Amino acid sequence: MxxxxxxxxxxxxxxxxxxxxxxxxxxxxxxxxxxxxxxxxxxxxxxxxxxxxxxxxxxxxxxxxxxxxxxxxxxxxxxxxxxxxxxxxxxxxxxxxxxxxxxxxxxxxxxxxxxxxxxxxxxxxxxxxxxxxxERFAESAVTAGIPQRLAQLTGRELDVLRLITRGLSNAEIATEMVVAESTVKTHVARILTKLGVRDRVQAVVVAYETGFARRSGA
CATH class of the missing domain: 3.40.50.2300 (Response regulator)
Incomplete structure (x- = not known):
């Protein structure tokens, strides 16, 4: 309950x-x-x-x-x-x-x-x-490559972050990436730890603040 x-x-x-x-x-x-x-x-x-x-x-x-x-x-x-x-x-x-x-x-x-x-x-x-x-970050400066704050994320973790910024749930990400939902949860946990944020929403904020979400087409 x-x-x-x-x-x-x-x-x-x-x-x-x-x-x-x-x-x-x-x-x-x-x-x-x-x-x-x-x-x-x-x-x-x-x-x-x-x-x-x-x-x-x-x-x-x-x-x-x-x-x-x-x-x-x-x-x-x-x-x-x-x-x-x-x-x-x-x-x-x-x-x-x-x-x-x-x-x-x-x-x-x-x-x-x-x-x-x-x-x-x-x-x-x-x-x-x-x-x-x-819109909030539309005018933020966007530089080439991966923002420094996201540099420690693996390519697979960046893929997961990109889908998180699109509003997809763990189950939807698993379907999109053709992996088990448990695998997605592991990736999400690692992303949060590496970014030093509390939850997925905070990770989305970081993605927009750094310009990653806009650059990746999210």
Whole structure:
């Protein structure tokens, strides 16, 4: 059972998310929070596996709450949800350590998929969010060859990173590369270790920051 904490200052939103998620047999909403401070407290108290975090909340916003929660021992995975699709919010959420980013008007199937992906250590980012990452770094300087920060990755690991930046899950990457999913997981783990990042989303940020994603056609 996937244990979920919902943090949003609007009661109707929290109720809607709860109804959608608890209709699934493998997801349980174990707590709710109306602001960032409450989200931090509840995360430490109930130990959810996944937190659905609104960005704009009173007292402490979702970005600051995300940073605080991720400093806890054995922190949950955080998926940010918002009605705001501005580049500033997207970039700050990913840099804060969010493992997924969905707009609140996304279909319920995407919300469910995001929770399941987060619970398994995978990630799910809306295609529109990926496009905004492209826009965010579109004017970054791009040099020839592999960026220095990625130089320690093997060719196979670069191939996996390229597919990660396209938003593919481990299973989809395995199909694309015609390898076992366990092999993909091993590559992903090595990529995260070599880049010194927490999760796949942070790896995507690095790929865009260095210009690798744009150069590789992702």
């Amino acid at each position: 996937i244990r979920v904490l919902i943090a949003d200052d609007q009661e109707l939103v929290r109720t809607g998310f709860r109804v959608i998620l608890e209709a699934e047999g493998d997801i349980e909403v174990v707590a709710e929070a109306v602001n960032g401070h409450e989200a931090v407290r509840q995360a430490a108290l109930v130990k959810p596996e996944v937190v659905l975090m609104d960005i704009r909340m009173p007292e402490l916003d979702g970005l600051a709450a995300t940073e605080e929660i991720l400093r806890q021992q054995d922190p949950p995975t955080i998926v940010v949800l918002t009605t705001f699709d501005q580049n500033e919010y997207i970039y700050r959420a990913l840099r804060a350590g969010a493992a997924g980013f969905l707009l609140k008007d996304a279909p319920s199937s995407r919300l469910i998929a995001a929770v399941r992906a987060a619970a398994t250590g995978d990630s799910l980012i809306e295609p529109s969010i990926t496009q905004r990452l492209v």
